[in-house]
Amino acid sequence: MADRVVLHIGSMKSGTSFIQNVLGNNREALAQHGISFAGERWRDQVTAVQDLIAHGGPRQEPLDPAGPWLRLVEEINATPGTSVVSMEFLAPRVTAKIELVRDALQGDLQVVLTGRDLARNIAAMWLESVQNGSAVDWDAYLAAVRSEDRSQPVARNFWNHQGLAEIARRWADAVGEDHFTLMTVPQKGAPSSLLWERFAQVLHLDPQAFALDVRANPSIGLxxxxxxxxxxxxxxxxxxxxxxxxxxxxxHLLTKRGLVARQGQEPRLGLDERWVMKRGAAEVAALRKQGHRVVGDLDELLPKPVPGVHPSQVSTQQQLEAAMEGLSRMVQIGVEREGRHRRRIARLRKGNR
Structure with missing residues (x-):
């Protein structure tokens, strides 16, 4: 039976990929300390949480006992020591789903919410949205976030994932304050290892015992x-x-494995709006009032101007260069795939002779 389960629930764009990559790349070192990163690979956690989101709630089909979520729960409950789950899709869950998670997991449940300041996260969430297929431009995105109108998909998605005070209150109410920790993401300029040092503190680990040379998740240029x-x-x-x-x-193939490499050649998206600073300060005030256990410093969640430019300052030539590099990459991908396809056909024909 699990002695402890550390459930890292996000939020999005709060260093989650870095933490997940450190955990995934240090499985053997973690095991020496009685800690397991649940699943054979992190993708198992993603699939399990997607199953949890789609099933088991009001007006949803029940969870399949042999499905990804309950299989992962069974593995966690059967593993002695500490199991860690890190999946940012968990943060926006409603109370009924949180209670389902709480009641399914045995051992001492410790929920960790990581949060980053509002200014950096608005910019990061828009950049992420266009990589996920959104056609909403920056000005429209910013206006929707400012409106906080949950009837609009953009505002609903943003505040579901970035309303830290609301997320923290909902989870802490369900699992108890003694089982909830808010961990702040350091402001820009802090040592790159500091976020891991804070997470290692939650796990009661010496952070120096783990390799941090993991795959980065850099942002794209404007x-x-x-x-x-x-x-x-x-x-x-x-x-x-x-x-x-x-x-x-x-x-993935065009952007994360291709165009992201252009970030050093392109302008960065900037944000310096008075309403963002005011709204971010209100979020921090709400968190202070709630009185959660904090690793880090709530002042790190106070927004500061994000250096960069507005999209209107990006020239047509700069966009054309990005588009042509993207087109070139897609041609290369097509050629590589066609080559593999033709080689497979040749092998099949040879085998049938």
């Missing part, structure tokens, strides 16, 4: 983001709705 937004608008107009292939071809 010219690339604008190019993707225009591409998404064209795909939307053509009725393209295949999220699976978009995720593979555009988000």
């Amino acid at each position: 010219a690339t983001a604008m190019t993707l937004q225009h591409l998404n608008a064209l795909l939307e107009a053509d009725g393209f709705t295949d999220d699976k292939y978009y995720d593979l071809l555009v988000k």
Whole structure:
């Protein structure tokens, strides 16, 4: 039976990929301290949480006992020591789903919510949205976030994932304050290892015992983001709705393994709006009032101006360069795939002779 389960619930764009990569790359070292990163690979956690989101709640089909979520729960409950789950899709869950999670997991449940300041997260969430297929431009995105109108998909998605005080209250109420920790993401300029040091503190580990040379998850440049937004608008107009292939071809092969390398050549998205600073300060005030256990410093969640430019300052030439590099990459991907396809056909024909 598990002695302890550490459930890292996000939020999005709060260093989650870094923490997940450190945990995944240090499985053997963690095991020496009686800690397991649940699942054979992190993708098992993603699939399990997606199963939890889709099943088991009011007006939903029940969870399949042999499905991904309950299989992961069974593995966690059967593993002695500490099990760690890190999946940012958990943060926005409603109380009924939180209680389902709480009641399924045995041992001492410790929930960790990581949070980053509002200014950096608004910019990061828009850049992420265009990589996920959104055709909403920056100004429209910013206006929707400011409105906090949950009837609008943009505002609803943003505040579901970034309303830290609301998320913290809901989870702490369900699991108890003694089982909830808010961990702040350091402001820009802090040592790159500091976020892991804080998470290691939650795990009662010496942070120096673990390798931090993990795959990064860098943000895209602004010219690339604008190019993707225009591409998404064209795909939307053509009725393209295949999220699976978009995720593979555009988000991963084109962007994360290609155009992201342009970030040093492109302008960065900036944000310096008075309402953002005011709204971020209100969020911090609400968190102070709630009185959660904090690792880090709530002052780190006070927004500061994000250096960079507005999309209107990105030239057509800069966008064209990003688009042409993207087109070149897609041609190379097509050639590589066609080559593999032809070689498979040749092998099959040879085997049938």
